[in-house]
Amino acid sequence: xxxxxxxxxxxxxxxxxxxxxxxxxxxxxxxxxxxxxxxxxxxxxxxxxxxxxxxxxxxxxxxxxxxxxxxxxxxxxxxxxxxxxxxxxxxxxxxxxxxxxxxxxxxxxxxxxxxxxxxxxxxxxxxxxxxxxxxxxxxxxxxxxxxxxxxxxxxxxxxxxxxxxxxxxxxxxxxxxxxxxxxxxxxxxxxxxxxxxxxxxxxxxxxxxxxxxxxxxxxxxxxxxxxxxxxxxxxxxxxxxxxxxxxxxxxxxxxxxxxxxxxxxxxxxxxxxxxxxxxxxxxxxxxxxxxxxxxxxxxxxxxxxxxxxxxxxxxxxxxxxxxxxxxxxxxxxxxxxxxxxxxxxxxxxxxxxxxxxxxxxxxxxxxxxxxxxxxxxxxxxxxxxxxxxxxxxxxxxxxxxxxxxxxxxxxxxxxxxxxxxxxxxxxxxxxxxxxxxxxxxxxxxxxxxxxxxxxxxxxxxxxxxxxxxxxxxxxxxxxx
Amino acid sequence: xxxxxxxxxxxxxxxxxxxxxxxxxxxxxxxxxxxxxxxxxxxxxxxxxxxxxxxxxxxxxxxxxxxxxxxxxxxxxxxxxxxxxxxxxxxxxxxxxxxxxxxxxxxxxxxxxxxxxxxxxxxxxxxxxxxxxxxxxxxxxxxxxxxxxxxxxxxxxxxxxxxxxxxxxxxxxxxxxxxxxxxxxxxxxxxxxxxxxxxxxxxxxxxxxxxxxxxxxxxxxxxxxxxxxxxxxxxxxxxxxxxxxxxxx
Numbered sequence: 001x002x003x004x005x006x007x008x009x010x011x012x013x014x015x016x017x018x019x020x021x022x023x024x025x026x027x028x029x030x031x032x033x034x035x036x037x038x039x040x041x042x043x044x045x046x047x048x049x050x051x052x053x054x055x056x057x058x059x060x061x062x063x064x065x066x067x068x069x070x071x072x073x074x075x076x077x078x079x080x081x082x083x084x085x086x087x088x089x090x091x092x093x094x095x096x097x098x099x100x101x102x103x104x105x106x107x108x109x110x111x112x113x114x115x116x117x118x119x120x121x122x123x124x125x126x127x128x129x130x131x132x133x134x135x136x137x138x139x140x141x142x143x144x145x146x147x148x149x150x151x152x153x154x155x156x157x158x159x160x161x162x163x164x165x166x167x168x169x170x171x172x173x174x175x176x177x178x179x180x181x182x183x184x185x186x187x188x189x190x191x192x193x194x195x196x197x198x199x200x201x202x203x204x205x206x207x208x209x210x211x212x213x214x215x216x217x218x219x220x221x222x223x224x225x226x227x228x229x230x231x232x233x234x235x236x237x238x239x240x241x242x243x244x245x246x247x248x249x250x251x252x253x254x255x256x257x258x259x260x261x262x263x264x265x266x267x268x269x270x271x272x273x274x275x276x277x278x279x280x281x282x283x284x285x286x287x288x289x290x291x292x293x294x295x296x297x298x299x300x301x302x303x304x305x306x307x308x309x310x311x312x313x314x315x316x317x318x319x320x321x322x323x324x325x326x327x328x329x330x331x332x333x334x335x336x337x338x339x340x341x342x343x344x345x346x347x348x349x350x351x352x353x354x355x356x357x358x359x360x361x362x363x364x365x366x367x368x369x370x371x372x373x374x375x376x377x378x379x380x381x382x383x384x385x386x387x388x389x390x391x392x393x394x395x396x397x398x399x400x401x402x403x404x405x406x407x408x409x410x411x412x413x414x415x416x417x418x419x420x421x422x423x424x425x426x427x428x429x430x431x432x433x434x435x436x437x438x439x440x441x442x443x444x445x446x447x448x449x450x451x452x453x454x455x456x457x458x459x460x461x462x463x464x465x466x467x468x469x470x471x472x473x474x475x476x477x478x479x480x
Numbered sequence: 481x482x483x484x485x486x487x488x489x490x491x492x493x494x495x496x497x498x499x500x501x502x503x504x505x506x507x508x509x510x511x512x513x514x515x516x517x518x519x520x521x522x523x524x525x526x527x528x529x530x531x532x533x534x535x536x537x538x539x540x541x542x543x544x545x546x547x548x549x550x551x552x553x554x555x556x557x558x559x560x561x562x563x564x565x566x567x568x569x570x571x572x573x574x575x576x577x578x579x580x581x582x583x584x585x586x587x588x589x590x591x592x593x594x595x596x597x598x599x600x601x602x603x604x605x606x607x608x609x610x611x612x613x614x615x616x617x618x619x620x621x622x623x624x625x626x627x628x629x630x631x632x633x634x635x636x637x638x639x640x641x642x643x644x645x646x647x648x649x650x651x652x653x654x655x656x657x658x659x660x661x662x663x664x665x666x667x668x669x670x671x672x673x674x675x676x677x678x679x680x681x682x683x684x685x686x687x688x689x690x691x692x693x694x695x696x697x698x699x700x701x702x703x704x705x706x707x708x709x710x711x712x713x714x715x716x717x718x719x720x721x722x723x724x725x726x727x728x729x
Contacts, residue, residue, distance in 0.1 A: 027707035055508030063503045065492040072484060084487035136713055137704035155704050163705050180708035188713055195714075196622065211511060212684045222655055222700040222715030228692070229651035230618065240491070245503070247681040248510035248518075251673035262703075266547070266638040266673075269715070270695035272680075278691035280647035282603060282617040294487065302494040 008357060012328035024157045025326050028150065033320040035263025036371065043259065053256045054375040056249050057311035060210075060241075064301065064310075067210040067243045068292065074213025078275030080288040087295050088118035094291060095120065095202065095235055096127050102233055102287075104129060104200040110219065110227045111135040112204025113314060114237045116148060116336040117295055117349075120202060132194045134223035136187055140166055149330035150338065151316035152261050157329060191223075201227035201285070205238035206313075207253055208290070210245050215290065217271045218258065224271050234285035236273070240292050241310040253313065256373035260315040296349040305384045309344045311374045318368035318378060324361050333358060340368040340378045347385060356400070359385040404448065423465060430461045515685045522682030525675035529633075529667055536636045536669040541723055543639035548698025548711070549721040557724045560663055561587045564628065567720055568598055571659050573625035575599040580648030581630025583663050583724075589628075603650040621652035626659045627716075633679075634664050637672035640697045641721065644690040654696060660716040662696075666727045 015021050040046045060067055072082040085091035091114075099107060107129050109121055121142060124131035133142045137154035141147065143166040148154035155163070164171045164178050167186050171178075178186070203224060207216040215236050217224035228234055244253055250272075258267050277284025300306050319325045319339030330338035334355065335346045343358040359382040368378040392399035415425035436442055442458040444450070452458055492500055505512045513521075529536065545551050552563055560583075568576060576598050578584050590600045601620050621627070629649065633642040641662045645651040654660050670676055676695075683689045700715030711717050 024706070031703070031707045052508065059503065059508045062495070063501060065488050065495060065497075065500045066502050068488050068491060069484075069500060082484070084482050084484050086482040086487065090482060134714070135704070136702045140704065153704065153707075156707070158705075160706055180705040181710045183705055184702060184710040184713050191714065192622070196618075212689060214689075220700070221702045221713045223713075225651070225655050225694060226714050229645075229655065245509040245511040246513070247684060248513065248674075248677050251677050254673060265543070266640060266695065266697045268548075268696070268698050268701055272693040272695075274689055274691055274693075276691075277651075278646065281645060281650070281691065282614065282647075283621070283651045284645065284692070292487075294482075294490070298490055298494045301491065302496075 008328075008332050008334065008361060011332035011334070012361075015329040015332060016327060020159055021157045021329060022327070024159060025329060027156060028153070028320045028326055032153070032262060032316070036260055036317055036320065037263075039259040039263040039265070043255075046259075049252055049256050050373055050375055052252050053313075053373055054311065056244060056252065057313075057374050058308075060243050060245055061301070061307060061310050064240065064243070067245060068240060071208055071210040071213060071243055072290075072292070074211065075275070075288075075290050076213075078213045078288075080213065080275050080290055083289060083291045085291055085293045085295070088293070091237060091291050091293050091295075092118045092120060092123050095237075096124065098233070098235065098289065099124065099129055099200055100127070102200065104233070106130040106132070106194065106198045107200045107202060108194060108198040108223075108227050108231065109133050109135075109138070110201065110203035110217065110223050111138055111154070112202065112237055113148075113151065113336055114204055114239050114293055114295075115202055117293070118237075120237075130194075132191070132198075134191055134194070134221075134227060135219075136184065136221060139187060139191065143167070147331065148336070150319055151314050153316070195226050195230050198227075198231045200233040200235065201231040202235045202237060203227050205236050205242050205290075206257065207244050207250060208238055208242055209247055209250065210243050212247055212274060214247070214272050214274045216250060216254075217273070218254070218267045218269070219271075220262070220264075220268045222269055225269055228271060228273055228285065229283050232285055233287045233289070234273075234276075235289040235291060237291040237293065240294055240297055241312075257313050257315050260317040260371065260373040296351070299348050300345065303348075306344065306348065306381055308376050309341065309381060311376055312341050312345075313374060315373055317371040317373065318376075321367040321371045323363060323365065323367070328361070332361070340382070341376070344378065344381050344385065356385070356389045359383075359389070423468070426461055426465060430463055433460050510681070513681075518678065518682045518685055521675075521678040525670055525678050528675070529670050532671070533666045533669065536671060537664075537666060537723060537725060539636035540634055540639065540664070540669045543636060544634075544698075544721050545639070547639035548701070549639060549719050552720060552722045553725060554722060555725055557583070557587055557663075557665065560722050560724065561589055561592045563722055564589060564661055564663075565592050565596060567659070567661055568593060568626050569596065571625055571718075573598055573659070575601065575624050576626045576628060577601045577603065577621060577624035577653055577657060578628040579603055579630065579650075579653055581663075583630040583665055584628060603648055603653050617650065618652065621650065621656040624657040626661060627653045627655075627657040628661045628663070629654055631662050631664050631668055633676060634669045635671075635673060635676055635695070636669050638695075638697055640695045642676060643694050643696065645692050645694065646690065651692075651694075654694070655700075655715045658712065658716055659718045659720070660696075661720045661722065663722045663724065665724045 075082050083094045121131045133139045140155040149157045161177045205215045206218045276288040325339040333342045347355040364379050390401040437460040440460045445453045593600050631641045699711040699719045701711045702713040703709045
C-alpha cells in the first residue's frame with residue numbers, strides 16, 4: 001500500500017458525516033471493546049499476563065539481532081528459506097520472482113498487515129497472477145478496491161447491503177438484502193473455487209519462535225489453515241519485530257493477543273508451522289519461505305523514546321478503545337496502521353511530512369495504554385512526537401510551531417515561575433477578559449482563543465486568587 | 481539486495497552496539513529453561529492429564545461447549561459408533577473421511593457407516609506421491625461430507641482439540657468437510673496452553689517436534705459482516721466433540 005498523502009481532516013469529516021459508517025463503527029465498541037473488557041475481567045491473573053507479555057517483548061526487542069540470527073538459522077534447518085528484505089520493494093520483488101520461477105497461476109492470501117505495507121496483492125495482479133484475499137473482510141475490501149479499515153476487522157465500515165453489492169453480481173438495489181449468513185455462505189462457495197486451484201499462498205505471521213524456527217498463525221475463519229494446506233508453496237511475511245524467543249512464551253502471548261483482539265479465550269484456529277510439509281504427508285506446501293522485513297522499523301529501534309512501539313502485537317485493542325478512531329474511522333489515518341498505534345508508526349515508517357500531524361489525532365485520554373496487552377505507553381509517545389513536530393526533532397528550522405505559539409508559551413513559562421509574577425499575570429488576564437465576558441463566562445473570544453470558544457465556553461479568570469482570598473479570611477479570623 | 485549479515489548488522493547498530501549481544505540468563509522468557517526442567521514440565525503435564533483426568537474432562541466439556549463444539553458425553557467407547565452414525569445420518573452424509581487414530585479402529589466404525597451406505601475413505605501414508613495422488617487426496621477432502629478424527633491432545637482451559645498433521649491425519653481432513661467429529665478418550669486432556677507448549681518444547685529439545693500443529697476450538701467462524709458471528713466461512717459449519725468418560729467398558 002502506497003502511503004497516501006494524508007488528508008486527515010477531510011477524511012475524518014467525510015466519515016463523521018456518514019451515518020451508515022458511524023453506525024458500523026459502533027460495532028467496534030459494542031463488539032470488540034466490550035468483549036475485551038469482559039475477557040480481561042474473567043481472567044484472574046490478567047495484569048500479571050500483561051506484565052509478562054511486556055517483559056517478553058521488551059527482552060526480544062533488546063536482543064533483536066540475536067533472535068533474528070537464531071530464527072533464520074532454525075527456519076533453514078527446518079527446510080525453509082529465509083529472505084531478509086530491507087524494504088517493501090525488495091520483499092515484493094522476491095515474492096513475485098519466486099512466483100514467476102515456480103510457474104504459479106493463483107496466489108491466495110491470508111490476512112497480513114505487512115503485505116499491505118508492500119501492496120502485495122495489487123502488485124501480484126499487475127504482474128499477471130491471480131491473487132485473492134481469503135479473509136472474508138479482506139476479500140470484501142479487495143472487491144471494493146479499498147484498504148483495510150481496522151487491524152482485525154478490515155471491512156467493519158461496510159454494511160450488509162454494501163457487501164451484497166460486492167459479492168452478488170445479481171443483486172440490484174431494491175432487492176431484499178441477504179442476511180450475514182447468506183452472504184458468508186456465498187463467499188464460502190466463491191473462495192472454495194479459488195482454494196481448489198491455488199498453487200501458492202502468502203500469509204502473515206502472528207508470532208515467529210526464534211528457538212525452533214516456527215511460525216504461528218491465529219485465525220477464526222480457517223483461511224490460515226487453508227492457505228497452509230492447499231498450495232505447494234507457502235510464503236510467510238513478517239515485520240522483523242514479530243519474534244518471541246521460546247515455544248513456551250507462546251501460551252502467554254496467545255492468551256493476551258486473542259483476548260485483547262476479540263475477547264475470546266482462544267481463536268478457533270491456532271496453527272504452528274515448523275517448516276514445509278513432512279515427507280509422509282499427503283497435503284501441505286513443499287516449499288516454505290519466510291520473508292523478514294525491515295521497511296523503516298530500524299528507525300523505531302534506534303530511537304529509545306519510540307522503541308517500545310515495536311512491542312506491538314497488532315491486536316487492534318487500542319483502535320477499539322480510542323474515542324477518536326471510533327469516530328473518524330480507519331481511512332483517515334492514511335496508511336496501513338490506523339488508530340493510536342498507527343499515529344506513532346505511520347509518521348516514522350512512511351517519513352511523510354504530513355503524517356506528522358497524526359499524533360495530534362488523540363485526546364490523550366490514555367484508554368489505549370490501559371488496554372494494550374503489552375502495556376505500550378502510547379500517549380507518552382504521541383506527546384513525544386508532538387513535541388518533535390512542534391520543535392523540530394533535529395533541525396529547529398523544521399519546527400512547525402508558530403512564532404505566536406512559542407511566544408505565548410515563553411510568557412507562560414516566565415509567568416509560572418514566581419508567585420508574584422503569577423498573580424500579576426492572572427490579574428492582567430482578568431482585566432483583558434472581563435470586557436468580553438458575561439456572567440463569568442466567555443462565549444465568543446477573538447483569535448487565537450476563538451477555536452476554543454467555537455465548541456465550549458471559556459471561564460473568566462477569578463478576580464481574586466484562591467490564595468489571596470484565603471489570606472484575607474485568615475486575617476479576619478485571627479484579628480476580628 | 482540485502483543479505484542476512486548486513487540486515488542483522490543494521491539491527492545491531494540500531495540497538496547502539498557493534499556486535500550481537502546474546503541475551504543474559506534470568507530474563508522474562510522461557511528461553512533459558514534447560515532441557516532437564518523442560519522434560520520435567522512435559523512429564524508432569526502428561527502425568528497430570530492422567531491423574532486429574534476426571535476433573536479435566538469435566539472442564540473440557542464445559543469450555544468446549546463455550547468454544548462452539550457440540551459436546552456429547554458418553555460412558556464407554558462402544559457407544560461412540562452409534563453416535564457417529566447418527567450424526568452422519570443427520571448430516572445426510574454419503575461420504576466420510578477419517579484419520580488413522582486408533583480410537584477409530586478400536587470400534588467397528590467403518591462397518592457401521594458402510595452398512596448405512598456411507599462411503600468411508602481413510603487418509604493414509606503414500607510413500608510415492610504423484611501430482612495426481614495429491615490432487616486426489618485434496619478432492620476427496622473437499623468432497624467429503626464429514627471428517628472424523630481422534631485427538632492428539634485436548635486443552636481443558638480453552639476447549640481445544642490439538643491435531644498434528646501427519647501420515648494418516650491429513651491437514652484438510654478436519655478442515656474441508658462441512659462437519660468434523662472428534663472423539664476424545666480419558667487421559668488426553670491437558671490442563672492449559674502452558675502444558676501443551678511445555679510438551680512441544682520438550683519434543684523440540686528431543687528433535688521430535690512435529691511438522692505442524694493445529695489447535696481447533698469450535699467451528700470456523702467470522703464476524704466480518706456487520707459484526708454478526710456466522711459459522712462455516714472456510715472450515716466446518718458444525719463440529720462435534722464426543723467425550724468418552726471411561727477408558728474401559
